[in-house]
Amino acid sequence: MRLKRKDFLSIAELDKSEIELALKSAESFKEVSTREIKKVPTLRGKTIINLFYESSTRTRTSFEIAAKRMSADAINISVASSSTNKGETLSDTARNLEAMSPDCIVVRHGSSGAPAMLANYLTCSVINAGDGAHEHPSQALLDMLTIKEKFGTLEGIRLLIVGDIAHSRVARSNIIGFKKLGADVLVCGPPTMIPPGIEDLGCTVVNHIEEGLGLADAIMMLRIQTERQNHTLFPSLREYAKLYGLDKKKLERAKDSVVILHPGPINRGVEISPEVADGPWSLILEQVKNGVAVRMALFYLLLGGPSVDAS
Amino acid sequence: MRLKRKDFLSIAELDKSEIELALKSAESFKEVSTREIKKVPTLRGKTIINLFYESSTRTRTSFEIAAKRMSADAINISVASSSTNKGETLSDTARNLEAMSPDCIVVRHGSSGAPAMLANYLTCSVINAGDGAHEHPSQALLDMLTIKEKFGTLEGIRLLIVGDIAHSRVARSNIIGFKKLGADVLVCGPPTMIPPGIEDLGCTVVNHIEEGLGLADAIMMLRIQTERQNHTLFPSLREYAKLYGLDKKKLERAKDSVVILHPGPINRGVEISPEVADGPWSLILEQVKNGVAVRMALFYLLLGGPSVDAS
Amino acid sequence: MRLKRKDFLSIAELDKSEIELALKSAESFKEVSTREIKKVPTLRGKTIINLFYESSTRTRTSFEIAAKRMSADAINISVASSSTNKGETLSDTARNLEAMSPDCIVVRHGSSGAPAMLANYLTCSVINAGDGAHEHPSQALLDMLTIKEKFGTLEGIRLLIVGDIAHSRVARSNIIGFKKLGADVLVCGPPTMIPPGIEDLGCTVVNHIEEGLGLADAIMMLRIQTERQNHTLFPSLREYAKLYGLDKKKLERAKDSVVILHPGPINRGVEISPEVADGPWSLILEQVKNGVAVRMALFYLLLGGPSVDAS
Numbered sequence: 001m002r003l004k005r006k007d008f009l010s011i012a013e014l015d016k017s018e019i020e021l022a023l024k025s026a027e028s029f030k031e032v033s034t035r036e037i038k039k040v041p042t043l044r045g046k047t048i049i050n051l052f053y054e055s056s057t058r059t060r061t062s063f064e065i066a067a068k069r070m071s072a073d074a075i076n077i078s079v080a081s082s083s084t085n086k087g088e089t090l091s092d093t094a095r096n097l098e099a100m101s102p103d104c105i106v107v108r109h110g111s112s113g114a115p116a117m118l119a120n121y122l123t124c125s126v127i128n129a130g131d132g133a134h135e136h137p138s139q140a141l142l143d144m145l146t147i148k149e150k151f152g153t154l155e156g157i158r159l160l161i162v163g164d165i166a167h168s169r170v171a172r173s174n175i176i177g178f179k180k181l182g183a184d185v186l187v188c189g190p191p192t193m194i195p196p197g198i199e200d201l202g203c204t205v206v207n208h209i210e211e212g213l214g215l216a217d218a219i220m221m222l223r224i225q226t227e228r229q230n231h232t233l234f235p236s237l238r239e240y241a242k243l244y245g246l247d248k249k250k251l252e253r254a255k256d257s258v259v260i261l262h263p264g265p266i267n268r269g270v271e272i273s274p275e276v277a278d279g280p281w282s283l284i285l286e287q288v289k290n291g292v293a294v295r296m297a298l299f300y301l302l303l304g305g306p307s308v309d310a311s
Numbered sequence: 312m313r314l315k316r317k318d319f320l321s322i323a324e325l326d327k328s329e330i331e332l333a334l335k336s337a338e339s340f341k342e343v344s345t346r347e348i349k350k351v352p353t354l355r356g357k358t359i360i361n362l363f364y365e366s367s368t369r370t371r372t373s374f375e376i377a378a379k380r381m382s383a384d385a386i387n388i389s390v391a392s393s394s395t396n397k398g399e400t401l402s403d404t405a406r407n408l409e410a411m412s413p414d415c416i417v418v419r420h421g422s423s424g425a426p427a428m429l430a431n432y433l434t435c436s437v438i439n440a441g442d443g444a445h446e447h448p449s450q451a452l453l454d455m456l457t458i459k460e461k462f463g464t465l466e467g468i469r470l471l472i473v474g475d476i477a478h479s480r481v482a483r484s485n486i487i488g489f490k491k492l493g494a495d496v497l498v499c500g501p502p503t504m505i506p507p508g509i510e511d512l513g514c515t516v517v518n519h520i521e522e523g524l525g526l527a528d529a530i531m532m533l534r535i536q537t538e539r540q541n542h543t544l545f546p547s548l549r550e551y552a553k554l555y556g557l558d559k560k561k562l563e564r565a566k567d568s569v570v571i572l573h574p575g576p577i578n579r580g581v582e583i584s585p586e587v588a589d590g591p592w593s594l595i596l597e598q599v600k601n602g603v604a605v606r607m608a609l610f611y612l613l614l615g616g617p618s619v620d621a622s
Numbered sequence: 623m624r625l626k627r628k629d630f631l632s633i634a635e636l637d638k639s640e641i642e643l644a645l646k647s648a649e650s651f652k653e654v655s656t657r658e659i660k661k662v663p664t665l666r667g668k669t670i671i672n673l674f675y676e677s678s679t680r681t682r683t684s685f686e687i688a689a690k691r692m693s694a695d696a697i698n699i700s701v702a703s704s705s706t707n708k709g710e711t712l713s714d715t716a717r718n719l720e721a722m723s724p725d726c727i728v729v730r731h732g733s734s735g736a737p738a739m740l741a742n743y744l745t746c747s748v749i750n751a752g753d754g755a756h757e758h759p760s761q762a763l764l765d766m767l768t769i770k771e772k773f774g775t776l777e778g779i780r781l782l783i784v785g786d787i788a789h790s791r792v793a794r795s796n797i798i799g800f801k802k803l804g805a806d807v808l809v810c811g812p813p814t815m816i817p818p819g820i821e822d823l824g825c826t827v828v829n830h831i832e833e834g835l836g837l838a839d840a841i842m843m844l845r846i847q848t849e850r851q852n853h854t855l856f857p858s859l860r861e862y863a864k865l866y867g868l869d870k871k872k873l874e875r876a877k878d879s880v881v882i883l884h885p886g887p888i889n890r891g892v893e894i895s896p897e898v899a900d901g902p903w904s905l906i907l908e909q910v911k912n913g914v915a916v917r918m919a920l921f922y923l924l925l926g927g928p929s930v931d932a933s
Contacts, residue, residue: 033412037356039384045659047687057388058407065358065411068384073661073690077679088887096680096886099910100687101655264407265399288410344723348667350695368699369718376669376722379695575718576710599721 003301007119007126010135011177019180023145025297026290032069033292042304043072046103051094052129053079053109058264058288059129059139063106066295070304075102094118103303107131125302133167138298139263140173142290144181146283147218149290150259155182160212161203162188162244163222163271164233166195170263171222175201186212189222189244192233209244213253220261221246221272237270247273251281259283314612318430318437321446322488330491334456336608337601343380344603353615354381357414362405363440364390364420369575369599370440370450374417377606381615386413405429414614418442436613444478449609450574451484453601455492457594458529460601461570466493471523472514473499473555474533474582475544477506481574482533486512497523500533500555503544520555524564531572532557532583548581558584562592570594625923629741629748632757633799641802645767647919648912654691655914664926665692668725673716674751675701675731680886680910681751681761685728688917692926697724716740725925729753747924755789760920761885762795764912766803768905769840771912772881777804782834783825784810784866785844785893786855788817792885793844797823808834811844811866814855831866835875842883843868843894859892869895873903881905 003018011019032040048067050060055078067074077097088096090109097105104125107115112132119126130136148154159178165171165187175185175198185203187194194205206212213219224240234240246260260272260282268274277284314329322330343351359378361371366389378385388408399407401420408416415436418426423443430437441447459465470489476482476498486496486509496514498505505516517523524530535551545551552558557571571583571593579585588595625640633641654662670689672682677700689696699719710718712731719727726747729737734754741748752758770776781800787793787809797807797820807825809816816827828834835841846862856862868882882894882904890896899906 035356038358038412038414039356045657045661047660047690049683057404061360061386061388061408062411064386065384065413068358068386073687075683075686075690077683087889089890092886092888092890093679095907096910097683099907100684100914101660101911102687103660264403266403267398268400268403285406285410288407289412292411346667349669349723349725350667368715372671372697372699372719373722375697376695376724379669379697575714577714578709579711579714596717596721599718600723603722 002304006123006302007115008137008298008302009116009119009126009128011137011140011173011180012135014180016180019141019144019177022141022294022297022301023148025301026141026145026293027149029296029300030290030293032296033289039069039071041071043067043070043299046070046072046303047075047101048072048299049075049077049097049102049105050129051077051097051105051107053107053114054130055079056108056130059108062288062291063129063295066292066299069292070296070299072103072299090114091118091121095121098122098124104299127298127302130169132169133172134169135173136169137173137177138291138294139170140177141298142287142294143174143220143261143263144177145290145294146261146287147259149286150283151217154178156184157217158184158186158215159218159220160186160188160206160216161220161222162209162212162246163224164193165189165198165222166193167225168222172201174220175203179203186215188212190234190240209246209250210253213250214255216254216258218259218261219246219254220263223263223265224267224271241270245269245271245273246276248275248279251276261287264288313615317434317613318426319448319609319613320427320430320437320439322448322451322484322491323446325491327491330452330455330488333452333605333608333612334459336612337452337456337604338460340607340611341601341604343607344600350380350382352382354378354383354610357381357383357614358386358412359383359610360386360388360408360413360416361440362388362408362416362418364418364425365441366390367419367441370419373599373602374440374606377603377610380603381607381610383414383610401425402429402432406432409433409435415610438609438613441480443480444483445480446484447480447574448484448488449602449605450481451488452609453598453605454485454531454572454574455488456601456605457572457598458570460597461594462528465489467495468528469495469497469526470529470531471497471499471517471527472531472533473520473523473557474535475504476500476509476533477504478536479533483512485531486514490514497526499523501545501551520557520561521564524561525566527565527569529570529572530557530565531574534574534576535578535582552581556580556582556584557587559586559590562587572598575599624926628745628924629737630759630920630924631738631741631748631750633759633762633795633802634757636802638802641763641766641799644763644916644919644923645770647923648763648767648915649771651918651922652912652915654918655911661691661693663693665689665694665921668692668694668925669697669723670694670921671697671699671719671724671727672751673699673719673727673729675729675736676752677701678730678752681730684910684913685751685917688914688921691914692918692921694725694921712736713740713743717743720744720746726921749920749924752791754791755794756791757795758791758885759795759799760913760916761792762799763920764909764916765796765842765883765885766799767912767916768883768909769881771908772905773839776800778806779839780806780808780837781840781842782808782810782828782838783842783844784831784834784868785846786815787811787820787844788815789847790844794823796842797825801825808837810834812856812862831868831872832875835872836877838876838880840881840883841868841876842885845885845887846889846893863892867891867893867895868898870897870901873898883909886910
């Protein structure tokens with residue numbers, strides 16, 4: 001089985017059956033990481049380059065582990081040591097890397113659309129590992145997998161996403177993905193963090209977190225990116241925590257069966273309190289576990305099966 | 312054969328037979344690095360993460376080479392690119408990494424006790440690769456192996472350790488380890504670098520290096536950590552070198568059969584003179600060689616044999 | 623087959639037959655990177671260390687991919703995280719690494735002669751991946767391979783090198799190498815960038831690029847290292863581009879069959895215009911592709927065949 005596309009750039013471009021194929025593959029690859037010998041020979045002799053223009057321990061490590069468990073060779077390139085220092089354009093860097101015959105380049109970049117631009121230039125596969133405020137599609141797949149495992153389906157599930165919707169590629173990819181699989185998505189955050197027109201993606205805006213809590217089957221708390229954000233978007237972290245942070249008291253309004261997600265890394269005491277992050281409703285570590293499985297599946301679906309031309 | 316413990320955190324927690332098992336295993340793994348094909352399939356499909364909060368070319372490389380020679384997949388994470396920048400706690404970082412199903416996390420951290428805290432949270436194995444001024448247990452094992460290879464035993468051997476005893480995790484681990492194997496340990500350094508109560512570990516303090524030199528079978532010169540130290544601990548590097556540095560003149564007082572160790576990297580002309588570092592008595596490079604063997608043995612003893620539960 | 627030398631330090635030290643052997647081997651290894659499974663088991667169980675004191679995405683990645691396609695274990699060490707911060711000498715670093723039993727250390731260093739000095743200390747193989755303004759011999763091999771593939775031979779080919787000849791290790795290695803294989807080499811650049819006595823290497827200096835263009839079968843444009851150079855060597859980048867940069871207009875003076883090379887990363891609009899860099903005459907990406915093949919060949923010729931002593 002193989003995705004009938006060269007690249008994995010966004011959830012927006014996938015149709016429902018492609019998302020379902022990716023989730024189903026991920027479910028089967030998840031088992032590999034539970035074995036004594038956590039490795040399949042499927043992608044032996046393939047070269048996967050992780051090209052990260054923004055640092056991310058979690059995402060880079062997840063892709064690297066996924067590549068190695070598929071027996072591919074993984075090469076890490078981080079921006080700090082890259083020749084962008086030397087004034088080379090992104091596309092020149094990518095075309096030069098492609099000349100070394102990789103099978104896939106995983107790209108994280110601060111600019112929306114950078115992976116798509118590269119995909120256009122390159123004949124090898126490109127995976128978007130997060131681009132600006134655009135999309136983080138492998139994150140959305142792992143979130144979908146996590147909730148699907150819990151409820152058996154996404155059809156009719158109601159997801160509440162809380163935080164900086166305007167600047168979150170995680171939110172964007174998830175809104176689009178969950179809608180495609182029949183879920184209902186509510187978004188909530190300070191007015192400065194809710195982009196005008198977000199309803200066009202098919203979600204509903206709720207102004208106060210309390211309104212959404214009782215309706216949600218799953219709640220995804222977004223990270224307040226204290227290192228990146230324009231701090232004028234809200235008065236203070238303490239104020240944010242009080243109004244939009246999820247603590248045990250607010251959680252009392254939620255369904256008994258509610259589950260909590262967070263893309264990580266978490267800011268304990270800001271958007272999520274320790275009791276909520278560590279409680280039985282938390283699927284945060286399950287998300288991370290599913291991340292490896294999703295990335296193994298993506299590598300497989302893009303590189304692993306008999307090629308599309310051959311079928 | 313397997314250590315009957317999940318983690319390798321300190322020499323203090325090991326009993327004599329466990330240390331001897333580790334040394335014996337290291338001796339047999341040492342041979343692997345002399346082969347044409349320096350690799351055994353023992354840990355194929357295992358994932359080992361090197362999580363370094365302090366940089367160390369030598370130690371990280373040694374663990375990485377050891378992992379690869381055992382056929383494990385090695386993943387490097389250094390603090391600079393880690394999400395601690397993003398305010399994540401150490402335990403959140405570690406639990407997230409664990410969710411990716413590694414078999415072992417090797418941790419170096421500036422705070423004493425950090426690896427032990429992680430080991431407590433995690434179900435995978437944790438190896439302490441140096442924590443604050445607490446312990447550097449794999450270093451002590453390689454030092455013990457190096458001296459044992461030379462003299463056939465540690466029983467009755469007299470080791471003199473010279474330098475900043477107070478801030479040295481290497482000294483601590485070695486004092487404890489050598490004592491457990493029946494050696495006699497002398498320590499020497501400026502009074503500001505000898506912690507009160509160090510004798511409780513079973514060693515003897517000598518005030519002037521000259522007193523200890525003639526008594527020692529092995530001398531371990533500690534690194535003056537010019538980049539880390541409070542410079543008020545001694546007047547000047549030149550003064551330190553004069554009083555506590557080992558040069559050829561001082562070495563004349565030592566036994567003919569004396570051997571010299573140093574955990575590296577060495578400051579030539581400070582704690583050790585070039586003639587001493589490079590002379591026939593120097594086992595410094597043998598220590599490094601043994602480091603790879605010791606780390607292969609640790610991976611094997613923690614991850615490799617039939618599991619303890621299964622036996 | 624094996625090079626009858628331990629190290630690969632310069633083009634200057636190779637004789638014609640050794641260069642031809644390297645090029646021939648590279649041609650055959652090039653095919654490996656076109657396979658579905660881009661990997662040969664030749665160097666399984668060998669350890670290759672990339673020790674980079676200057677950062678270089680391209681060169682480090684090329685060596686790393688080459689090592690992995692030969693099934694060797696590759697270990698990366700970059701200066702930022704190295705113990706040179708801790709005052710260790712280059713030779714101590716290298717001898718310590720050697721004690722970990724690598725088969726080859728690939729060194730890039732800012733000082734001319736650093737790899738040769740290391741080779742002298744070490745019993746393992748050393749490959750020079752660029753040292754100061756001295757040599758970049760693997761780059762010269764890939765350039766020779768690229769032009770040889772195009773014209774079938776280097777005998778009688780005329781190569782024009784344009785740029786900062788004085789500070790370019792690429793230029794030096796190429797002048798020497800192309801001459802050894804019977805090519806004719808012209809060099810051109812601002813007078814401040816043409817070292818006195820360069821003719822002793824067997825090349826001819828042309829003062830204006832226009833003089834050389836019509837004579838050349840191949841043109842190699844050197845990178846203006848804006849990040850490194852003394853800017854007093856030429857008045858401005860714009861001035862440089864106008865006088866020595868290759869654009870489509872200047873290219874009209876060249877032969878129809880001319881090919882363009884550049885060691886990368888390119889400064890579009892400075893030493894080379896986009897139309898020239900991306901046109902049909904450009905072999906820039908072919909150079910990168912050949913880089914992997916050349917490095918696979920070097921690893922094979924130094925480490926792979928039956929050892930010289932055994933033959």
